[in-house]
Amino acid sequence: MAEPPLGGLSLPREIALFGIYMPTLTLLFLLCLAVGWAIDRLMAWSGFYQHVWHPILLRVSLFTCFYGTLALYIYR
Amino acid sequence: MTSLSAAPLAPFQRALREWAQSEGVIWIFIFKSLLSIFIALWLAYRLELPQPGTVLVTVFIVMQRQNGEVLAKSFYRIIGTLLGLTVMVALIALFNQERVLFLLCLAIWVGLCTAGAARYRDFRGYACVLAGYTAVMIGLPASLHPEAAFMQALWRVVEITVGILCTGLVSGLILPQTSSATLRSTSCNRFRDFARFARAGLAGRLEPSEVELNHARFAAQAVSLENLRNASAFEDPRIRVRSGRFARMNNEFMVLSTRYHAFYQLLQRLQSSAAGREVFEVLQPCLADISSVLAPLSERLLMDQDAAAQAERLAACKHALMPQIREGRQQLSIKAIGEELMLDYNTAAELLFRFVDDLHNYCLTQASLVQHQHEREQWKFSFTPRANGMAAAVAGIRCAVLVLGLSAFWIATAWPSGPTFVLTVGLVSALTSISSNPGRLAGQLLGGATLSGLIGFFLYFWVYPLLDGFPLLYCSIAPVLALGTFWVARPQTAGYGVGLLVWFCILSLPNNLTLYDPARFLNNFLAAILSIGIAALASTFILPPSQPWLWRRLEQDLRMRVVFAVSGKLRGMIAGFESGTRDLLNQGYALAAGRPDVQKRLMRWMFSVLEIGHAVIELRQEQARLPKEPWYAEDTPWQQSIRLLGRALVRLFIQPDAENQQRALSAVEHAIAAVRETPEPRPPQFDSSPLRRMLSYLHFIRSSLLDPHSPLVDGRAAIGRPVLAS
Numbered sequence: 001m002a003e004p005p006l007g008g009l010s011l012p013r014e015i016a017l018f019g020i021y022m023p024t025l026t027l028l029f030l031l032c033l034a035v036g037w038a039i040d041r042l043m044a045w046s047g048f049y050q051h052v053w054h055p056i057l058l059r060v061s062l063f064t065c066f067y068g069t070l071a072l073y074i075y076r
Numbered sequence: 077m078t079s080l081s082a083a084p085l086a087p088f089q090r091a092l093r094e095w096a097q098s099e100g101v102i103w104i105f106i107f108k109s110l111l112s113i114f115i116a117l118w119l120a121y122r123l124e125l126p127q128p129g130t131v132l133v134t135v136f137i138v139m140q141r142q143n144g145e146v147l148a149k150s151f152y153r154i155i156g157t158l159l160g161l162t163v164m165v166a167l168i169a170l171f172n173q174e175r176v177l178f179l180l181c182l183a184i185w186v187g188l189c190t191a192g193a194a195r196y197r198d199f200r201g202y203a204c205v206l207a208g209y210t211a212v213m214i215g216l217p218a219s220l221h222p223e224a225a226f227m228q229a230l231w232r233v234v235e236i237t238v239g240i241l242c243t244g245l246v247s248g249l250i251l252p253q254t255s256s257a258t259l260r261s262t263s264c265n266r267f268r269d270f271a272r273f274a275r276a277g278l279a280g281r282l283e284p285s286e287v288e289l290n291h292a293r294f295a296a297q298a299v300s301l302e303n304l305r306n307a308s309a310f311e312d313p314r315i316r317v318r319s320g321r322f323a324r325m326n327n328e329f330m331v332l333s334t335r336y337h338a339f340y341q342l343l344q345r346l347q348s349s350a351a352g353r354e355v356f357e358v359l360q361p362c363l364a365d366i367s368s369v370l371a372p373l374s375e376r377l378l379m380d381q382d383a384a385a386q387a388e389r390l391a392a393c394k395h396a397l398m399p400q401i402r403e404g405r406q407q408l409s410i411k412a413i414g415e416e417l418m419l420d421y422n423t424a425a426e427l428l429f430r431f432v433d434d435l436h437n438y439c440l441t442q443a444s445l446v447q448h449q450h451e452r453e454q455w456k457f458s459f460t461p462r463a464n465g466m467a468a469a470v471a472g473i474r475c476a477v478l479v480l481g482l483s484a485f486w487i488a489t490a491w492p493s494g495p496t497f498v499l500t501v502g503l504v505s506a507l508t509s510i511s512s513n514p515g516r517l518a519g520q521l522l523g524g525a526t527l528s529g530l531i532g533f534f535l536y537f538w539v540y541p542l543l544d545g546f547p548l549l550y551c552s553i554a555p556v557l558a559l560g561t562f563w564v565a566r567p568q569t570a571g572y573g574v575g576l577l578v579w580f581c582i583l584s585l586p587n588n589l590t591l592y593d594p595a596r597f598l599n600n601f602l603a604a605i606l607s608i609g610i611a612a613l614a615s616t617f618i619l620p621p622s623q624p625w626l627w628r629r630l631e632q633d634l635r636m637r638v639v640f641a642v643s644g645k646l647r648g649m650i651a652g653f654e655s656g657t658r659d660l661l662n663q664g665y666a667l668a669a670g671r672p673d674v675q676k677r678l679m680r681w682m683f684s685v686l687e688i689g690h691a692v693i694e695l696r697q698e699q700a701r702l703p704k705e706p707w708y709a710e711d712t713p714w715q716q717s718i719r720l721l722g723r724a725l726v727r728l729f730i731q732p733d734a735e736n737q738q739r740a741l742s743a744v745e746h747a748i749a750a751v752r753e754t755p756e757p758r759p760p761q762f763d764s765s766p767l768r769r770m771l772s773y774l775h776f777i778r779s780s781l782l783d784p785h786s787p788l789v790d791g792r793a794a795i796g797r798p799v800l801a802s
Contacts, residue, residue: 044313047448055313056143056248 013074024074032067102565104251105141109561110554111250112139116242118546124588125235126228130213132581134239136574139247141565144255144304144311146247150240151310152199156206157236160189161229163207164215168229172222175487179498182215183479186502191472193509195463197663198303205506210236212479212502216495248311256308256315259301263325264377266297267438270333271374277340278363278370280347284785287340288679292665294333295658295682301326302459302655317453318445324455325441330654332434334686338776339427341687345779346420354413355421358404362397362428369393369432383443390436397432401425402761419748423772423779426762457651461659464629470619471514475505478614482607492596493603496582500607507574508615512666515616517571522608524560524575529601531556532584536597540586549586556580579604622667627674630664634681638729641689642722646700649693657685680787687780688725695773698766707756708766714750721747721774732788737781744778 014021040059049055116135120128138153140146163185171178189208193201214232218225273290276282305322308315315322343359346352369389378386408421444450478501486494504521508514535552543549560580563573583600619625637657641649661682668674695718702708709715724743728736751771758765762772781788 040313044317047317049313050448054249054252056252056311060245060249 025071028070028074029067032063032070036063036066101141101253102562104253105139105565106558106561108246108250109135109139110558112243112246113557114550115246116239117550119238119242120235121546121588123234123238125238126231126587127235128587129581129585130232130235131239131242132585133578134236135243136560136564136577136581138240138243139561139564141253142255142258142307143244143247143252144307144309146244147310148199148307149202150244152203153206153236153240156203157210157233159203159207160210161214161233164211164218165226165229167215168218168222168225172219172225175219178215178219179483179487180480182211183476183483185211186479186505187472187476189472190475190505190509191468193506194471195465195468196461197463197510198461199306201510205509208475209503209506212499216499220495254308254311255304256312259304259308259315259322262297262301262304263322263329264379266294266301266329267442268374268377270294270329270336271370274336275367275370275374277336278367282340287337288676291333291337291683292661292675292679294329295661296665298326298330298655298658299461299662302461317448320453320455321441321445321450323457323459324452325438326459327455327457327651327654328434328438328441330658331650332431332438334654334690335427335431335434337683338687338690338780339424339431341683341783342420342424342427342776342779345783346424351413351417352420354411355408355417355424358407358421359424359428362400362404362425365393365396365400366428366432369435378439378442380442380445383439384446387436387439387443390432390439394429394432394436397429401429419771419775420779422762422768423775426769426772427776429762457648459655459659460652462633462656463659463663464626464633466629467621467626471505471509471621474614474618475502475509477618478502478505478611482610491599491603493599496600497603497607500604501611503578504608504611505615508611512663512669513620513622515612515620515622518608518612518615520569520571521575521578522605522612524563524572524577525579525604525608526575527572528556528560528576528580529583529605532580533594533597533601536584536586537592537594540590541592553580553585575608622669624674627664627668627678630660630667631678631681634660634664634678634685635729635732637685638689638692639726641692641696642726646693646696649696650690653689653693654686657682657689677787680785684780684783684786684788685729688729688777691773691777691780692722692725695770698770698773702766707754712754714747714754714767717743717747717750718770718774721777725777728788737788741778741781744774744781748774748778 013024015024015027016022017027036059039062043049049058052058112135113132116131117128120131125131134153138146138149140149167178167181167185171181186208189204189211192204193208195201196204210232214225214229218228221228269290273282273286277287302323305315305319305326309319343356346356373386404425405418405421408418441452444452479498482498482501483494485491486498491497504518507521508517511517535556539552540549543552557577557580560573560577563569563576565573583597583604634657637653637660640656641653644652661678664678665675668678699715699718721740721743724736724740728740748771751767751774754767756765756767760768762768780786783789
């Protein structure tokens with residue numbers, strides 16, 4: 001049993017999916033894409049993007065922050 | 077800034093700005109391509125991907141000048157790749173010991189994908205292209221080593237994803253060239269050009285060739301704006317929330333140009349007779365009014381902020397038009413002109429009024445773009461592209477036969493480069509299936525690929541052995557890649573560029589473990605060249621799309637639009653009718669490039685179809701809106717006569733000959749008489765009497781059938797003779 005960091009739940013670095021080992025990061029990437037898409041839709045709907053200089057840059061940065069946080073959570 | 081110091085600089089600055097807008101864009105594109113290649117290739121080597129070439133091929137295929145298109149293409153590329161992957165893994169699992177069956181299924185799948193690409197021709201078509209292309213890319217190498225097939229397939233997906241991510245990020249983040257800007261400027265320019273064109277037409281200063289040219293351009297723009305709108309929705313969330321309004325604007329523009337054309341035709345017909353000219357004179361003050369309303373629209377681009385003010389002007393003009401029309405009618409009744417001419421006047425007045433109404437609607441929609449959310453966004457009807465199923469089937473079968481034939485050759489000779497041989501033919505068929513002249517494109521690809529092989533051979537065996545490290549490698553291949561990208565950026569040479577880049581990456585890019593084997597290199601090079609050559613020959617000689625058989629089919633498809641207008645479902649019909657008809661014309665126009673006579677003929681069919689089809693649809697909409705009153709009942713003689721007219725029109729457009737023309741003409745005359753004889757207890761004005769409006773649509777159909785310039789009249793002279801084959 002690996003001891004969980006911060007006393008919370010820890011994710012394994014690899015996940016077996018239908019008998020194939022996949023890095024958890026890959027799954028997280030897909031998850032982040034889905035969440036990022038949802039946030040994007042929400043911001044577009046609320047009109048937030050009208051105050052944004054470079055929407056694509058904002059999207060990419062948000063995604064990077066989000067994914068980076070989750071990746072750090074696994075690998076620390 | 078003082079004017080003194082600025083004065084000598086001004087021409088220089090202007091030249092610089094012009095350069096930035098024309099050539100500068102191309103250089104930015106080249107720079108961005110090279111940068112994405114740099115990142116992608118570095119990553120490919122760093123991650124030790126087995127085939128760095130696949131990464132770069134992906135970069136080149138996805139790389140476009142505008143980032144909306146890059147994102148849209150990337151999205152569909154991923155879908156296509158995953159689809160191709162799934163099918164291939166299933167096929168490998170089923171037939172891993174049986175190469176013949178495997179290749180047979182592969183050929184069928186690639187054929188299906190190519191047919192799908194030829195059917196859709198937009199981004200969905202692109203997904204089809206890639207589903208087929210990924211299938212051969214994964215399937216062929218894997219068929220030799222079925223035990224490693226699954227891992228290989230996954231590697232391909234990783235490589236493709238790396239390529240897409242690099243391209244998408246570079247294209248979106250660094251010096252972005254947005255499709256949304258193009259979308260806006262194209263639609264503004266189009267409207268201004270239309271206003272100019274309409275004014276010139278009202279003043280009688282248009283040559284027939286000019287009319288055709290402009291309508292062909294408007295049709296092409298309608299199709300391209302639809303694609304741009306789809307791409308921009310991927311790129312810019314501000315466009316995405318306005319997407320429905322852009323679609324609506326496009327549709328409103330199509331309706332507007334159809335209406336204008338109908339009105340213009342009617343004016344031309346009026347002016348051809350002395351009595352008609354009298355009616356035309358009475359209409360003159362209305363025309364002058366419209367022309368003055370159009371003046372500001374034709375002089376500068378209509379911006380979203382000004383659109384509301386223009387819409388108000390148009391609304392005022394609409395209100396002023398009513399009394400003018402009534403006054404004109406009184407003048408004519410004092411002159412006691414015939415019933416026929418009075419109908420002409422009424423029809424023209426109705427069309428004119430509707431034209432201003434359409435203009436008004438268009439401006440309202442454009443004005444609504446200022447706001448973030450708007451009720452005009454609720455637009456359910458979509459642009460429906462129409463394609464010829466036969467053409468798509470031919471493209472698919474041709475591709476499947478090629479893959480089969482080449483596979484047979486591979487099995488029979490046990491050529492070590494057989495996989496490259498078959499893979500290339502699948503790739504070329506997929507890449508050329510969207511083009512209107514696949515033979516020419518395949519020829520260009522052949523030229524580019526040959527050049528890439530020569531350069532590649534030199535680099536591979538004389539330069540690469542001397543190099544040490546990634547920067548030097550990149551420096552040695554960058555000139556070739558820059559040349560290829562430069563060619564890709566220009567439409568005339570795009571084929572050479574794609575050929576050079578794609579086959580350079582497939583054949584001459586060192587793998588992580590480079591093998592210096594000249595025999596293998598030459599074998600692969602030979603296989604690629606032969607295969608492209610065979611694909612080029614096949615698409616030139618086996619039922620190529622730019623030939624009379626397809627023009628004739630498209631012409632028939634255009635005519636069938638009237639059948640659709642008569643018998644299709646009424647809901648969303650205007651949008652489907654307008655967009656589908658224009659899409660067909662646009663294809664025909666591109667396929668018949670270099671044959672102005674064919675283009676002219678297709679154009680005339682489109683005019684005829686639009687005039688009659690549009691009138692029929694309005695007639696049907698009017699019928700659907702009728703209140704429940706005994707004189708509008710289903711079994712009244714006028715309703716029956718209109719049903720008869722519908723049948724006669726269907727027959728006429730399925731087979732345009734003298735007999736059917738006569739039948740349609742008598743049906744419409746019968747319908748006009750029946751409508752006229754129906755007693756209707758309402759004031760005989762357009763806004764109050766549905767029958768009055770119907771009468772004007774019927775009259776318009778009649779005048780369109782009688783038009784001496786209509787292709788229906790040619791049909792009368794040349795029964796059963798395939799005119800296009802001349």
